[in-house]
Amino acid sequence: MKLLLLCLGLTLVCVHAEVVTKNFDVPKLSGEWYTILLASNLKEVIKEDGAMRAFVDSVEASDNSSAVLKIHIKINGKCVPVTLLAHKISEDAVYSINYPGVNRIRIIEAVYDDYMIIHFYNAHSDDTFYIVGLYARTPDKSPEFKEEFKRIGQKFGIPKDNVIDLTKTGRFCYLSSSLPKFSCY
Numbered sequence: 001m002k003l004l005l006l007c008l009g010l011t012l013v014c015v016h017a018e019v020v021t022k023n024f025d026v027p028k029l030s031g032e033w034y035t036i037l038l039a040s041n042l043k044e045v046i047k048e049d050g051a052m053r054a055f056v057d058s059v060e061a062s063d064n065s066s067a068v069l070k071i072h073i074k075i076n077g078k079c080v081p082v083t084l085l086a087h088k089i090s091e092d093a094v095y096s097i098n099y100p101g102v103n104r105i106r107i108i109e110a111v112y113d114d115y116m117i118i119h120f121y122n123a124h125s126d127d128t129f130y131i132v133g134l135y136a137r138t139p140d141k142s143p144e145f146k147e148e149f150k151r152i153g154q155k156f157g158i159p160k161d162n163v164i165d166l167t168k169t170g171r172f173c174y175l176s177s178s179l180p181k182f183s184c185y
């Protein structure tokens with residue numbers, strides 16, 4: 001509704017944002033991303049120092065069959081950069097990745113220049129968990145947008161309480177030339 005009103009008022013500059021939910025043109029997901037929200041059926045994996053509390057920094061995909069994800073993860077207060085390789089394993093935007101505990105990722109929804117929603121899941125271990133993440137091209141999203149994401153999480157069986165907002169903490173991670181290690185703040 002808001003978008004519609006904006007379009008009526010600004011007809012000349014209105015660009016219709018296309019929400020893509022299948023037949024993803026994955027190369028268009030390339031570039032920088034900010035991690036906004038993470039939701040999981042197993043909340044401890046995305047808590048502070050949780051093994052799956054990963055921040056996606058960028059995606060590089062030159063074709064639809066594979067992609068490189070650069071992420072960082074905070075372990076004992078230190079930022080550790082990790083490069084993940086994703087290989088397409090089905091037409092349904094499902095990829096396998098080389099990350100311990102997570103071995104399938106699926107793209108749920110995207111507006112290529114705005115946001116993407118990704119589902120991560122563990123297909124093998126007994127301690128089954130999955131994570132749904134919201135990533136944006138900008139450092140934050142509106143409270144309304146975040147509420148909408150929580151509803152999407154609920155569709156995957158994740159209660160609203162299990163959604164963590166990562167826009168306020170831990171996003172920044174840089175390699176300081178004066179320090180031998182990665183720093184987080």
Ligand SMILES: *[C@@H]1O[C@H](CO)[C@@H](O)[C@H](O)[C@H]1NC(C)=O
Nearest residue numbers: 023024025026027062063064
């Ligand atoms: C990726 O897939 C989309 C949708 O099928 C297609 O339009 C696009 O051309 C493909 N891109 C590349 C680089 O193969």
